[in-house]
Amino acid sequence: MKYAIYSQHPDINPEMWVDIDKIIAKWRHIPGSVITVLRECQDIVRYLPSELIVHISKGMQIPVSQVFGVATFYSFFSLTPKGRHNVKVCTGTACYVKGIKETINRIYGKYHLKEGGTTEDRRFSLEGVRCLGACGLAPVMVVNKDIYGAVSAEKVVQILEKYE
Ligand code: FES
Known part of the structure; x- marks a missing residue:
């Protein structure tokens, strides 16, 4: 019907x-x-x-x-397209102090991807999250279900390039 x-x-x-x-x-x-x-x-x-x-x-x-x-x-609904890979960067205090901002800037510089956005080719979506509960690993980033600790502006592109 x-x-x-x-x-x-x-x-x-x-x-x-x-x-x-x-x-x-x-x-x-x-x-x-x-x-x-x-x-x-x-x-x-x-x-x-x-x-x-x-x-x-x-x-x-x-x-x-x-x-x-x-x-x-409800935050789990999205009215805009999502990328194939969901990237979460932690902007909580521990991660902020340890320099997550430089990582976020590097992501923007490489992929033109801002928090809350999706790349034009729908490869990545980026979300800023308040504490992922793994402060001991700060700064922390999660790609889909993979957790990365001690991320840096130097390492982040290398990590993301693994995800097509
Ligand atoms: S502040 Fe980033 S994991 Fe807790």
Whole structure:
């Protein structure tokens, strides 16, 4: 069952739309399921473009403002494209004192990547995080699930180049 005319979207192919509609069909009559629908759709597309949010709103018969409200409230939802590799740099006190700022500057210099941003080729997304709980290893960076301690402006590019 189709809930809307599919919009053209460069990041959502026809198979993805079919899977998205299956998710909507599964959850549309279950109250309070918007978060689940958004999460499952984000797993498919890797973020929540506005066209997708409108599509979900129509399918679930919930006002679009409400769906946007949920999508913007929770930090695990992203309304902008994410890179293939998620890079987290710790900007907590221990890491700051040990020089994470130079590492962040080096990342910007090499990849034109700022905190909260994604490279144009969608290779990396960069997030600043307040204490990753590994202060003894400061300064700390996490790439996907790999933790790197004692990172520096000299080492960071070498580390990131391992991730295609
Ligand atoms: S301040 Fe960076 S890991 Fe704790």
